[in-house]
Amino acid sequence: MGESMVGMKRSHRCTEVTAANIGQEVTVMGWVQKSRNKGGIIFVDLRDRSGILQLIFEESDCGEESFAKAEKLRSEFVIAVKGVVEARSGGVNENLATGAIEVRARQLRILSESETPPFPIEENSRTKEELRLKYRYLDLRRPDIQRNMMTRSRIAILTRQFLAEEGFLEIETPTLIGSTPEGARDYLVPSRVHPGSFYALPQSPQLFKQLLMCSGYDRYFQLARCYRDEDLRADRQPEFTQIDMELSFADVEDVLDVNERLLQRLFKEILNIDIPLPIQRMTWKEAMDRFGSDKPDMRFGMELKNVSQVVRDCEFAVFRDALDNGGSVRGINAEGQGGMPRKKIDALVELARGFGAKGLAYAAIQEDGTVKSSFSKFMKEEEMTALVAAMGAKAGDLLLFAADKDKVVYDVLGNLRLELARQQNLLKKDDFRFLWVTEFPLLEYSEEQGRFMAMHHPFTMPMEEDWPMIDTDPGAVRAKAYDIVLNGTELGGGSVRIHQADIQEKMLEVLGFTAEQAQEQFGFLLKAFQYGVPPHAGLAYGLDRVAMLMVGADSIRDVIAFPKVKDASCLMTEAPTPVDHKQLEELSIEIVKPEGQEGASFSS
Incomplete structure (x- = not known):
């Protein structure tokens, strides 16, 4: 049974205790990293999210009861300790922020005991990722993962501050929306109230942020949750976070300018790295010719x-x-x-x-x-x-x-x-080379579909001088689209949007939409465009990718608190799971197993 912390209040996190506190009484709380009993004197490394602090227990200082409890301490016990800060009696430990001090314990409470964890809680763990993700709550205690998560939090907070200073409003858009077959597969959510009908989870807030521009909000941003039912890679997850933005009365230069300054601020504040502006630019054609990639690594x-x-x-x-x-x-x-x-x-x-x-x-x-x-x-x-x-x-x-x-x-x-x-x-992971790739093709031909597809999405503005070729040579039309690339990874991308009804109609026609299909899928946007729409442009970053590169991780799983694995499942919660037959009945859904196949298909 764990003891209560009533009457004890934490005064410092572990590494907030410094040489300036020598002689003072402090109360610290956290997890036991390790405990060493040297016969009459017990050394304990206490860990919290800030780092490690050494505690010393001697019976003459903390009394018989606390010393007896200290003898029972094992790794991952959660404890509260009141004691006095002293200069370290042994040699200074240069590897620790608190290496010059220690806390001589006066009182100990064991708040919670721990079983032996299935792997050691340590930096640069060699434990297989499958095991670590099964016990992700333990994996998240590792100092390197905690630093990653704290950096991610700082990226989000600094982004919010910067964009607010630049006149952006944070506005949330819905996560239960209509399905759009263009792009990756949607995750579908059945409706109980409308049997046989489904919501989709958004792949991005694209249509809604354009509507916000129609509504006069001028500059919008959101840290948006997005969902794509696609095959995973090291830098892909079925659910992820975008730093999403849209600007009215803006062209390419306006979007690139504000985003260059955002990146400059993030890298200076978090990594103390100066990004020289303007960031280098290269057209898509030049990038392909010189590097064979539309996200070239410039290192x-x-x-x-x-x-x-x-x-x-x-x-x-x-x-x-x-x-x-x-x-x-x-x-x-x-x-x-x-x-x-x-x-x-x-x-x-x-x-x-x-x-x-x-x-x-x-x-x-x-x-x-x-x-x-x-x-x-x-x-x-x-x-x-x-x-x-x-x-x-x-x-x-x-x-x-x-x-x-x-x-x-x-x-x-x-x-x-x-x-x-x-x-x-x-x-080299600490060599950050940014690049804007611009003037992407507006369309790419799909052999599979036998038609041109939008390289970005159907609302991307063509370059005015290329638009006359839309019927004669559609593949040669360039778009006002741009990607921000860092070290061979696409951090984000965006475009100037079409705001003229005639260009939008023609674009949908080239993509093979009939007028009826266009109305069915995007009717509300096309209708909104009849009521006065400003020229607008936007961009979205993958927040997970930005964090991954800033902390030098090899996978976005190392910067997401509870990530999924390759088959889009969660090893810790075992999601996705079958659901109760009663729930399916309420949703008018019956599960039919395809002949000769494991698994199931849905009918409603």
Whole structure:
């Protein structure tokens, strides 16, 4: 049984006790990190969210009763201790904020006992993530995870302060909304009052924030919970938080300006890092051509080079076929990697195949200047010399080439570039390189659907000078869309929105919506646009991603209090779970197991 803390009031968190308190009485409370009985004197490391403080128990100071209790202490017991602050009797512990002091206990209460935890509560835990997430309430006690969560809290608070100073209003939008089939899958919520009808959980507050602009709120923001029923990756969760904003009477420059200053404030206040403004900008086309990615990592070079013209007349069928089919031949120069063993090159070839390549051509420049290549027998000497020169290669370099349709070439070399950087330890977590990627294509063609899809969403404004091409060459129309990228991760994105009814109608028509479908899905927005709509633009960040990069975590699971795992389940609460048959009856839902399949489908 735990004791009461009545009559004792915590005076300090552990690391709030400093050398300035020497000689004073303090009351501290927390968890026992470890306890060491040295025969007549017991040392206890007390831990709370601020850090660790050493306590000393001797019977002559704390009395027989408290000393007897101190002898029972084990890790994770919750205790309250009243005592006097002293200079540390042993050597100063440089690794602790409180390493120069200790508290000589006068009184101890055990507020709660603990079973032996299933893993040690320590930084940089080696325990398997599955076990840690099952006992997430214990995992959250680890000092590194607690620091992550405190940083996340600071990001949220500073963002609110900054945006409020900039004239933004915090307004909440609904989380039970109508389903929109465009984009990722919705999570559906059945309605009891309207049998057979469903709400959706929002993938973003997009339509509502645009309506708020129609309503004259001028500048809106929200730390919005969003939900997407999609396959998970390291930086994806089924539910996540966006720093969401929208501005009226604003164009691209206004959005980029306020967000650059927000990022500058966050990184200065939290990490004491100065972000020079303005942040570098690059068009989507340039990013793809130079880095094979629309979220390029700017911490290292190794840029793609288009060598299509150089190899146009060579006899190498792989290059020729790609060019004849309207593709390109591009390469990257892995400087100093010419001596890479064949086994590692083969692994890179396999990696390239994983991203859609049929293979990977390579050429290693030997120290004597000769070229050892997988395709040299198909090249004349002067052609190979011209190719090496076009790649800016020197002795000791390794050249890697992909030849295919542009999309495949970009994907292959963009990912190869990152893999080579990882192998060479070029990706320093404390080197923050921001980039705005602008002028995205308005549309992308979906082979699956046989039509153009909105690259961003159907409300994104085209660049005025490109709009005349919407019927003749829709794929060439650029959008007033922008992403903020940090170290190869897309932190957020947004666009200027369409506010003219004729452009919006045409856009929906190009996307394959009939007038009826457009009304059915977005009728309320299109109706609102008939009553005076200001030009407006917005942006949303993934708060989890911002926090992940700021704390140097490898996954957003390390900055979310109670994350889900790969299959969107929660190991701690075991959600999702079956529900009571009575609940389903109330919702007019019957579960039908598909033939020959485990699991169930819904009918209502």
